[in-house]
Amino acid sequence: MPLPCSLLRTGSLAALFAVLLLRPAAAQTSYPMLMSLKPTAVQVGATTEVTLESRYSMFGCKSVLVSGTGVTAEIVTPMELGKDGKEPKLESLKLKFTVAADAVPGVRDFRLLGPTGASTIGQVVVAVDPIIAEEKDNDVLEKGQPITLPATVCGTIEKAEDVDFFRFTLTEPATLQFHCRAMRLEDRIHDLQAHVDPLLTIRSSTGSVIAAADNTYAADPLLSCRFDRAGDYLLEVRDSRYQGNPHWTYAIEVSSRPFVTAVSPLALAPGAARSIEVIGQNVPTGTRLEFAPAADLAPGPQRVRLPLAVGPSNPVNILIETLPISEETGENNTPSQAQPLQVPGALCGRMETAADVDCFAFEAKKGEAFAFEVVARRLDSALDPIMAILNDKGARLTESDDIRIGPRGSQDAAIDSWTAPADCRYVLEIRDLHLRGGADFVYVLRATRPEPGFDLVLDSDKTIIAPGGCAPLFVRAFRKNGFDGEITLAAEGLPEGVTASAGRILPGAKTLDGSILFEAAAGLPAGGREVAVTGRAQVKLPDGSVTEKIVRARPMQEIYMPGGGRSHFYSDQHVVAIAPQSDVVAVKLDATELSIEPGKTAQIDVEITRAEGFTQNVTLDMVFQHLSQIYANTLPPGVTVDAKASKTLLTAGETKGHVVLKAAPDTAAVERQQCCVMAHVSINFVMKSTAGSKPVWITVPGAAPAPAAAK
Ligand SMILES: [Ca+2]
Ligand SMILES: [Ca+2]
Numbered sequence: 001m002p003l004p005c006s007l008l009r010t011g012s013l014a015a016l017f018a019v020l021l022l023r024p025a026a027a028q029t030s031y032p033m034l035m036s037l038k039p040t041a042v043q044v045g046a047t048t049e050v051t052l053e054s055r056y057s058m059f060g061c062k063s064v065l066v067s068g069t070g071v072t073a074e075i076v077t078p079m080e081l082g083k084d085g086k087e088p089k090l091e092s093l094k095l096k097f098t099v100a101a102d103a104v105p106g107v108r109d110f111r112l113l114g115p116t117g118a119s120t121i122g123q124v125v126v127a128v129d130p131i132i133a134e135e136k137d138n139d140v141l142e143k144g145q146p147i148t149l150p151a152t153v154c155g156t157i158e159k160a161e162d163v164d165f166f167r168f169t170l171t172e173p174a175t176l177q178f179h180c181r182a183m184r185l186e187d188r189i190h191d192l193q194a195h196v197d198p199l200l201t202i203r204s205s206t207g208s209v210i211a212a213a214d215n216t217y218a219a220d221p222l223l224s225c226r227f228d229r230a231g232d233y234l235l236e237v238r239d240s241r242y243q244g245n246p247h248w249t250y251a252i253e254v255s256s257r258p259f260v261t262a263v264s265p266l267a268l269a270p271g272a273a274r275s276i277e278v279i280g281q282n283v284p285t286g287t288r289l290e291f292a293p294a295a296d297l298a299p300g301p302q303r304v305r306l307p308l309a310v311g312p313s314n315p316v317n318i319l320i321e322t323l324p325i326s327e328e329t330g331e332n333n334t335p336s337q338a339q340p341l342q343v344p345g346a347l348c349g350r351m352e353t354a355a356d357v358d359c360f361a362f363e364a365k366k367g368e369a370f371a372f373e374v375v376a377r378r379l380d381s382a383l384d385p386i387m388a389i390l391n392d393k394g395a396r397l398t399e400s401d402d403i404r405i406g407p408r409g410s411q412d413a414a415i416d417s418w419t420a421p422a423d424c425r426y427v428l429e430i431r432d433l434h435l436r437g438g439a440d441f442v443y444v445l446r447a448t449r450p451e452p453g454f455d456l457v458l459d460s461d462k463t464i465i466a467p468g469g470c471a472p473l474f475v476r477a478f479r480k481n482g483f484d485g486e487i488t489l490a491a492e493g494l495p496e497g498v499t500a501s502a503g504r505i506l507p508g509a510k511t512l513d514g515s516i517l518f519e520a521a522a523g524l525p526a527g528g529r530e531v532a533v534t535g536r537a538q539v540k541l542p543d544g545s546v547t548e549k550i551v552r553a554r555p556m557q558e559i560y561m562p563g564g565g566r567s568h569f570y571s572d573q574h575v576v577a578i579a580p581q582s583d584v585v586a587v588k589l590d591a592t593e594l595s596i597e598p599g600k601t602a603q604i605d606v607e608i609t610r611a612e613g614f615t616q617n618v619t620l621d622m623v624f625q626h627l628s629q630i631y632a633n634t635l636p637p638g639v640t641v642d643a644k645a646s647k648t649l650l651t652a653g654e655t656k657g658h659v660v661l662k663a664a665p666d667t668a669a670v671e672r673q674q675c676c677v678m679a680h681v682s683i684n685f686v687m688k689s690t691a692g693s694k695p696v697w698i699t700v701p702g703a704a705p706a707p708a709a710a711k
């Protein structure tokens with residue numbers, strides 16, 4: 001079990017002792033946590049063999065799920081029992097990725113399916129050029145590993161002070177693009193608290209520095225370098241701080257092809273052809289082309305390939321937009337020069353030069369409400385926007401620099417709901433936080449009316465169920481602009497033999513969580529499928545009309561933080577997987593319906609079925625929490641677990657416990673809220689595997705049920 005670093009750093013025996021005493025009994029079986037892939041890229045139109053490393057055994061895994069289309073993978077390493085007849089601890093294995101010739105390049109998520117369910121997410125770079133893997137002994141200039149270009153150079157900054165050299169020969173002058181992916185591949189790794197900060201340097205054959213790049217996309221560099229003479233050159237890769245880690249892999253795409261970094265305008269209407277400006281490395285200034293995004297692209301951020309003269313470009317970020325699109329025109333640097341702003345509308349602009357300030361004007365009556373959002377950094381624009389609203393006297397009324405999108409931060413700016421304090425001509429001002437500018441400082445300003453609504457996120461990227469058992473998936477709502485109605489959940493795409501009981505998020509401004517309880521038929525083999533979760537609600541619009549909104553929940557992968565905290569990162573898919581090797585097979589309750597009068601208590605008796613030989617600690621709960629932070633609470637508001645009256649810790653093979661719920665005297669009436677009893681087994685200090693009971697429907701009787709009507 002990795003100890004929390006903060007405690008280790010104190011070096012205090014007492015602190016260590018405290019941790020050891022707290023240490024939960026480990027699971028007998030854990031899903032594999034994928035750590036790194038070497039090489040970390042695979043080639044389009046080819047089959048590439050790679051080595052996958054994990055924490056916890058991958059023994060028995062049979063299949064690989066890869067996101068998107070055109071990429072498949074299979075496990076090459078044979079699964080053989082050891083000479084002692086026992087399963088080996090398999091934390092390294094060979095995979096073979098096969099990529100179709102028309103597969104879109106970029107990063108894909110993948111995971112293994114096996115007897116312990118689904119692994120955590122791994123990421124693989126799909127690249128156009130041949131893959132070259134780092135060989136040993138390339139740490140000094142003289143031993144630079146020879147490479148032929150174009151190539152996708154893959155290696156690892158495996159130890160402190162590691163420096164990797166690659167030597168290439170140019171037979172004529174050339175401009176080369178070096179696109180490094182490393183730090184961005186580490187956000188989703190479960191157990192990698194420290195991340196790489198790669199630095200690329202181009203040197204002459206004798207070692208003089210020709211060019212260097214550090215941070216373009218987060219900590220990852222994009223370097224364009226002009227070579228005026230034929231000759232031998234070196235590419236040097238290291239961590240900017242000279243740190244290292246056996247799981248710090250990188251993939252550097254090196255070619256003379258253009259690398260598009262942005263387009264202008266950044267927002268495009270689906271299916272509509274228009275002339276756009278193309279911006280990037282080795283792209284001549286002022287390059288324009290006719291482009292129409294596919295008509296079936298969903299509104300929001302999308303990646304597209306542009307038809308350049310030399311062939312399809314690298315995938316480029318655009319915003320598919322259904323609002324009327326307009327563009328920044330002429331001088332707008334001061335409030336008096338402000339360009340009129342259309343509401344609702346999407347205005348595409350740019351910080352053309354350093355110190356550029358863009359001003360837009362709109363008339364508003366006292367009490368009129370607006371919502372403004374700048375989309376830039378989410379689409380890899382160089383701009384870190386800051387937005388302000390000024391009145392006609394030049395006073396700054398409100399400002400936004402960075403925002404939160406669900407549980408994670410973004411450097412983009414938004415003013416979700418702003419009400420004009422008086423009849424006035426207002427000015428919306430946008431600039432870069434550091435007053436930088438340039439061709440790729442593009443943005444979209446979305447101006448709309450605030451509308452009640454909600455976003456949904458899934459607490460995990462995987463739900464693992466024992467055959468014959470149940471497991472919960474929690475869904476959290478981020479309510480917007482006063483929406484406090486009920487949200488009904490649904491799940492689609494279940495694996496064969498799995499059923500789902502979809503619950504609801506109760507009405508109330510502070511009621512956020514609901515659940516979907518999956519049940520797997522007895523005897524199901526290992527396997528899994530991507531499952532989509534949606535929520536629907538009746539939403540009352542500002543004009544008084546009621547509309548139904550359907551929102552797809554975004555999966556989030558759980559990760560753990562330095563010090564032992566649990567955090568989340570967005571992922572592409574949620575998988576429901578069957579795990580024949582589970583420590584807790586089933587959680588049985590003595591009730592499926594439970595009624596609790598306000599001010600009273602009620603008890604649920606629980607009996608778990610342990611896997612044969614599994615005697616370690618199991619903890620029961622009805623609220624999903626870690627280190628006193630609550631990640632999901634589906635109990636009716638006012639109903640809590642009475643910890644003192646409950647028996648939730650089952651030690652030394654115990655199978656029976658009970659949970660006592662109490663309802664506060666002012667608990668509002670609720671009819672049949674779906675809840676479940678969870679049985680947790682700790683995998684390490686942060687992660688736990690969770691089995692669930694079948695639904696227990698909790699009712700709080702009362703004269704008048706809580707209003708479930710739309711608001
Ligand atoms: Ca290395
Ligand atoms: Ca860097």
Ligand SMILES: [Ca+2]
Nearest residue numbers: 350351352358
């Ligand atoms: Ca501008």
Ligand SMILES: [Ca+2]
Nearest residue numbers: 384385401411
């Ligand atoms: Ca910002």
